[in-house]
Amino acid sequence: MKSLLLLGAGIYYVRAIEEVKAAGYRTVVVDRDPGAPGLAIADAPHAIDLSDPDAVLTVAASEHVDAVLPLNDFGVRSAARVADALGLRGLTPRTAELACDKGLMRERWRLDGLSQPCFRVTTTHADVLRAALELAMPLVLKPADSGGGGRGVSVVRDSSELDWAFKFAAAHARNGRIVVEEFLDGTEMTIEAIAAGGEVHILAVSDKLKPPLRTRVASRLMYPAAAGPETIAAVHELARAAIVSLGITDGPAHVELIVTGDGPSLVELGARGGGGHVFSTIVEAVSGVQMVRESARVLVGDPAQLTVRHARGCVYELFVPRSGVIREIRGVEQARALPGVLALGITRKRGEVLGELTDSLQRSGFAVTTGRDREEAIRRADAVANTIEFVLAPVEVAHA
Numbered sequence: 001m002k003s004l005l006l007l008g009a010g011i012y013y014v015r016a017i018e019e020v021k022a023a024g025y026r027t028v029v030v031d032r033d034p035g036a037p038g039l040a041i042a043d044a045p046h047a048i049d050l051s052d053p054d055a056v057l058t059v060a061a062s063e064h065v066d067a068v069l070p071l072n073d074f075g076v077r078s079a080a081r082v083a084d085a086l087g088l089r090g091l092t093p094r095t096a097e098l099a100c101d102k103g104l105m106r107e108r109w110r111l112d113g114l115s116q117p118c119f120r121v122t123t124t125h126a127d128v129l130r131a132a133l134e135l136a137m138p139l140v141l142k143p144a145d146s147g148g149g150g151r152g153v154s155v156v157r158d159s160s161e162l163d164w165a166f167k168f169a170a171a172h173a174r175n176g177r178i179v180v181e182e183f184l185d186g187t188e189m190t191i192e193a194i195a196a197g198g199e200v201h202i203l204a205v206s207d208k209l210k211p212p213l214r215t216r217v218a219s220r221l222m223y224p225a226a227a228g229p230e231t232i233a234a235v236h237e238l239a240r241a242a243i244v245s246l247g248i249t250d251g252p253a254h255v256e257l258i259v260t261g262d263g264p265s266l267v268e269l270g271a272r273g274g275g276g277h278v279f280s281t282i283v284e285a286v287s288g289v290q291m292v293r294e295s296a297r298v299l300v301g302d303p304a305q306l307t308v309r310h311a312r313g314c315v316y317e318l319f320v321p322r323s324g325v326i327r328e329i330r331g332v333e334q335a336r337a338l339p340g341v342l343a344l345g346i347t348r349k350r351g352e353v354l355g356e357l358t359d360s361l362q363r364s365g366f367a368v369t370t371g372r373d374r375e376e377a378i379r380r381a382d383a384v385a386n387t388i389e390f391v392l393a394p395v396e397v398a399h400a
Helices: 012-022 037-041 053-063 075-086 094-100 102-110 125-134 159-170 228-246 278-288 291-300 332-336 374-387 395-399
Strands: 005-006 026-030 044-046 067-070 117-124 139-143 155-156 178-182 187-196 199-209 219-223 250-261 261-269 313-318 324-329 341-345 365-371 387-391
Touching: 005 012, 005 053, 005 075, 005 291, 012 026, 012 037, 012 075, 012 094, 012 291, 026 037, 026 053, 037 044, 053 075, 067 075, 067 278, 067 291, 075 094, 075 278, 094 228, 094 374, 102 117, 102 155, 102 178, 102 228, 117 125, 125 139, 125 159, 139 159, 139 395, 155 159, 159 178, 187 228, 187 278, 187 291, 199 228, 219 278, 219 374, 228 250, 228 261, 250 278, 250 291, 278 291, 278 313, 278 365, 313 374, 332 341, 332 374, 341 374
Parallel strands: 005 026, 005 067, 026 044
Antiparallel strands: 117 178, 139 155, 139 178, 187 199, 187 250, 199 219, 219 313, 250 261, 313 365, 324 387, 341 365
16 A cells, blocks of 8 residues: 655644545654644654654655655645655655745746736845835735745735835744735636646636735635636636746646736745645535545556546635624534535634734634535525624623
């Protein structure tokens, strides 16, 4: 039996581990939290830091793994170290650096002439102020390397917001680098793909709904994206070029871009599947391709089924209630019983304070709905959103 090393065992990765087991592979799973639920179902669990390449390589060598699959950005460099050291399919160390540092990513794409916003890579407050003068407002400030999840990303609409945005980005910049780039006003899309032998297979495309927050955290992903065939073809072409540009030849990739009147432009790329339920649940619902299983097959060198079987509707509803103290959360079980609900969970508790939504980890829950087409999936997501109620009290009232 072939062994696959999975980097990540949190609640969102349990189904991914189950899918790898169902595909007939032995699961070696790493997570620094010994209580992570994915470790409990792994064939060979290891409670170590998945972002420590040396520690992960020690586990990989001792377990004689045949492939390694990172489930989030924190494991990408470690996955590349293992693949390089053991001669496995997957990411190279250079590709991992390009995928983890958005500044290097943008510089690589610029060399290859790919469509993207104008940008500057900065390290100091003075650099940011200089970049803001050179680029037209509004701007986006983001850490070059934050570990994903939208940490430290914000939109700056005038110079009075620059100080806050710099501090916000700097607090999450693991290598001290901050990217300053043009803000593109358009439709943001996500693309899920698997590369196999250098050929990129596009499996699913969504468009996003975002509340008018400066931190730009999405509240809904809708599949398939609502765009004409010419736009979708251009999105596919640019996503494929972005994946090839960074050197991803085998394994999953998650691409984000924005479509404006001038066409699609690249936002960023993850050298792993989409976050949350996208990789393990949503792509299968939309396309009929079980993305985790097929990624595993590609990486271990087994035949994979990468042809899209159907194009059905799906919505990833992400709960973003207003600010306040949670008094009660109503309607959860009723919503879970509604037609087309594949998954539903609440990630906040009674008594917690909901404030400004600073990154995707601060959202209050999720629901995945499916339907015969996009419209049916949206209707079902609306029904879920209308059934669940967050009863909130103002923070000052709760404190009193």
